[in-house]
Amino acid sequence: MKTTTTAPRSAGLLLVIFFIGSLALLSCGVRNDPREIADAFCFRYFIKLNQLEALEISSGLAADKLRKEIELLKGGARHFQDGEREFHQLKPFIDYKMIQRTDQDDDHVMFLYHLNIEPRQGDEKLEREILVSAVRENGRWTINNYENYR
Numbered sequence: 001m002k003t004t005t006t007a008p009r010s011a012g013l014l015l016v017i018f019f020i021g022s023l024a025l026l027s028c029g030v031r032n033d034p035r036e037i038a039d040a041f042c043f044r045y046f047i048k049l050n051q052l053e054a055l056e057i058s059s060g061l062a063a064d065k066l067r068k069e070i071e072l073l074k075g076g077a078r079h080f081q082d083g084e085r086e087f088h089q090l091k092p093f094i095d096y097k098m099i100q101r102t103d104q105d106d107d108h109v110m111f112l113y114h115l116n117i118e119p120r121q122g123d124e125k126l127e128r129e130i131l132v133s134a135v136r137e138n139g140r141w142t143i144n145n146y147e148n149y150r
Contacts (some may be wrong), residue, residue: 015115034136034141035109038109038143041132042132046096047096055067057142058143059137059143061145062143090120092118095115095116098113101131105134107137111132114127115127129146130147131149132145
């Protein structure tokens with residue numbers, strides 16, 4: 001008498017589907033959380049110096065500012081004779097840390113970041129504080145403004 005069991009096979013298949021689904025969710029990028037969106041914005045804008053990537057998670061005034069920067073830099077941004085290697089050799093070292101979070105309401109959160117900027121040439125170190133505003137519109141968090149605070 002031959003018996004077939006499908007439980008182990010289907011359990012294995014469910015495990016594989018769950019694993020693939022988990023990987024897909026993780027690879028989507030930034031979670032829909034105001035702090036993660038603000039951190040991702042700072043990383044893309046200040047560390048990677050990539051306005052296009054910052055624009056992907058921006059709206060409102062922030063998106064307008066980024067589009068203007070992109071237009072002003074068109075043709076000149078990252079145009080180095082030796083390409084990306086030269087760009088990374090010349091760009092300053094920038095570090096940021098969130099120092100304050102203020103929840104305005106359920107759909108608006110302000111973040112204050114402290115930036116340390118060290119040029120590759122010279123000894124002058126700069127410090128800045130940047131105010132980043134996150135809003136939730138239609139269930140999605142975006143950065144709708146950023147500006148020098150101090």
